[in-house]
Amino acid sequence: MTNSTHTKDLLNCPGTLAEGHQTYSPVCLRQLFNGKKTSHVLPYESHNPSEDQELAKLIANRKRISISGVQEKLSVLWDKGQIRLTSEGEQGTYILKPIPRDLDKIDQVPANEHLTMQIAKQVYKLKVAENAMIFFENGEPAYITKRFDIDSATSKKWGKEDFATLAGKTKETDGNEFKYNYSYEGIASLIKKYVAAYPVALEEFFKLVTFNFLFSNGDAHLKNFSLLETPQGDYQLSPAYDLVNTRIHVKDPELALKDGLFNNDYYTESNEANGFHAYDDFYEFGIKIGLLESRVSRILNELATYNSEVESMIGRSFLSDDSKEIYKTTYLDRLKLLNYSFLKLKKES
Numbered sequence: 001m002t003n004s005t006h007t008k009d010l011l012n013c014p015g016t017l018a019e020g021h022q023t024y025s026p027v028c029l030r031q032l033f034n035g036k037k038t039s040h041v042l043p044y045e046s047h048n049p050s051e052d053q054e055l056a057k058l059i060a061n062r063k064r065i066s067i068s069g070v071q072e073k074l075s076v077l078w079d080k081g082q083i084r085l086t087s088e089g090e091q092g093t094y095i096l097k098p099i100p101r102d103l104d105k106i107d108q109v110p111a112n113e114h115l116t117m118q119i120a121k122q123v124y125k126l127k128v129a130e131n132a133m134i135f136f137e138n139g140e141p142a143y144i145t146k147r148f149d150i151d152s153a154t155s156k157k158w159g160k161e162d163f164a165t166l167a168g169k170t171k172e173t174d175g176n177e178f179k180y181n182y183s184y185e186g187i188a189s190l191i192k193k194y195v196a197a198y199p200v201a202l203e204e205f206f207k208l209v210t211f212n213f214l215f216s217n218g219d220a221h222l223k224n225f226s227l228l229e230t231p232q233g234d235y236q237l238s239p240a241y242d243l244v245n246t247r248i249h250v251k252d253p254e255l256a257l258k259d260g261l262f263n264n265d266y267y268t269e270s271n272e273a274n275g276f277h278a279y280d281d282f283y284e285f286g287i288k289i290g291l292l293e294s295r296v297s298r299i300l301n302e303l304a305t306y307n308s309e310v311e312s313m314i315g316r317s318f319l320s321d322d323s324k325e326i327y328k329t330t331y332l333d334r335l336k337l338l339n340y341s342f343l344k345l346k347k348e349s
Contacts, residue, residue, distance in 0.1 A: 014040050015132035017118055017316045024132065032130045032146055039082050046098060046136035073097055076144070083134060083144065091155050096134070097143040104249050110143035111318035115327070116215055116243040117145075118317075123309050124211060124302070127204065129241045133318055141318060148239050149228060159229035160238065164222035166190045179221040183259035184209050187225060188289035194227055194235055199290075201237040206286050207299050208240055209261075213277060214303055214338060216245045216330045218252030247330045248323055261285045270342035278340040279304065304338040 013021035015028030023040050024033070032038075075092030076083050086092040097113070099106050114133050120126040131145040146152075149160040164170070167190060169178040188202055195201045205225070212220040219242070228238035246252050254277050255261065261281055270280035279300065286296030310331060314324050 010040075012316045014114075014134065014318070016122070017115075017313055019316065028132060032132055032144075033078060034152060036078065037081055038078065040132075040134055042096075042134055042136050042142070043082055043084060044136055045138050046140040046142075072100070091150065091157075093147055093150055093152050093155075095145050095147060097145070098136075099140065099142070105320075105323060106249070107141075108248055108319055108323045109244070110141045112248055112323070112327070113143050113242070113244045115313065115317040115319060116217070116245055117240075119215065119310055119313055120208075120211060120240060120243055122313070123307055124207070126208060126211060127237075127239045128243070129239045145241065148241075159235075160226050161194075161235075162223045162226045163187050163190060166194065166227070167222060169222060177258075179223045180256060180258050182222055182257050183263050184255070184257060184261050184285065185263045185288060186259070187222070189263075191227075191237065192290070195237065196234050197236065202289055203291060203295060203299070204237050206289065206291055206296070207303070209285070210282050210300065210303050210338075212243070212256075213254065213282070214331070214334045215243070216247040216334060217243055218246040218250070218254070218256055219244065220256045222257070224256075245327055245330060248326050262288065273342055276337065278337045278342065280341055280343050282338070283341075300338065304335065306335060 010022045012019050013023075013025035013028050015024050015032055018025050018027065024038055029035055029038060074096040075086045076094045076096045077086055077090060077092050078094070083094060083096070085096075097110065100109055110133060114131060117128050117131050121128045129145045129148050131143065134142050134144045136142065149158045150156070151158070163182075164179045167182055167186065169181060171178055174181045188205060191201050191205060192198045208225075209220070211217075224242045226238040226241075227235040230236055259265070260267075261277070262285065268281050268284050270278055282300055283296055286299070287293065311328060314327050314331075317324065317327075319327060
């Protein structure tokens with residue numbers, strides 16, 4: 001049984017989480033729907049897909065998208081103030097993700113992803129896919145995100161390659177867990193290979209990897225990082241997507257990729273001594289992938305500094321009270337790790 005939200009009781013914008021809005025705020029409408037008035041309620045009943053044959057067909061065809069659970073992605077578009085499923089031959093400009101299956105607290109997944117994406121964007125200024133909460137007619141929540149690989153004005157599709165493809169990892173080469181068989185240093189090497197303006201991209205990537213650790217995203221695998229073609233025909237790091245605090249749903253490792261931060265089974269002195277990731281690991285990772293020491297320190301200090309707006313956004317989110325508590329606890333726990341330096345303590349002793 002899932003918890004549904006009564007949309008008439010909304011107090012915060014389902015997009016930006018700004019207070020005092022019973023539907024999408026003007027800022028959300030501008031960012032996500034090109035300024036067009038849009039209903040935050042879908043024209044479907046989530047529990048009665050048989051009433052709509054197209055929805056029934058899609059709901060029945062769920063796709064496995066991560067090792068920790070099953071979640072469908074439905075192609076939708078904006079039409080006369082509402083979001084609806086695409087018909088055959090139509091190009092969807094948004095992706096709708098209803099509540100998945102086979103996870104603990106499954107009803108919390110849409111709100112979890114929405115909150116994590118909004119914290120990344122609003123608090124840490126990461127480039128993310130525009131997104132919001134949206135609700136079925138019976139109040140059940142879903143997550144909606146705007147496709148960044150399609151020009152909404154012209155429907156032109158930009159080239160997009162995820163890092164599983166760039167790394168040559170497939171089910172045939174590496175088995176069912178192919179997207180986890182790599183390291184983050186390996187991704188950085190691919191960024192240097194394929195991105196002309198790689199110094200900028202590497203900094204964005206470093207900040208995103210550290211953010212994923214801070215917010216317990218244990219499913220940041222190869223397919224959750226991509227390169228996106230620009231109008232000039234070259235490639236840049238795509239906006240971030242699929243950011244979620246997985247600790248609310250599964251007991252997963254600190255880092256999604258099996259080889260961890262570094263290539264060749266390398267571990268920092270801190271990690272070898274303590275068995276967990278902390279400040280020294282991310283500092284050394286930043287240096288190893290080629291960032292300036294001053295930039296590494298600045299980014300880590302920003303992420304390792306307690307930010308009250310994180311807790312404020314958790315409070316305004318659509319998570320249940322117990323999930324809010326878990327989210328807050330995991331944030332504070334990881335914050336302690338990002339402030340722990342084995343090498344600094346060693347020097348002081």
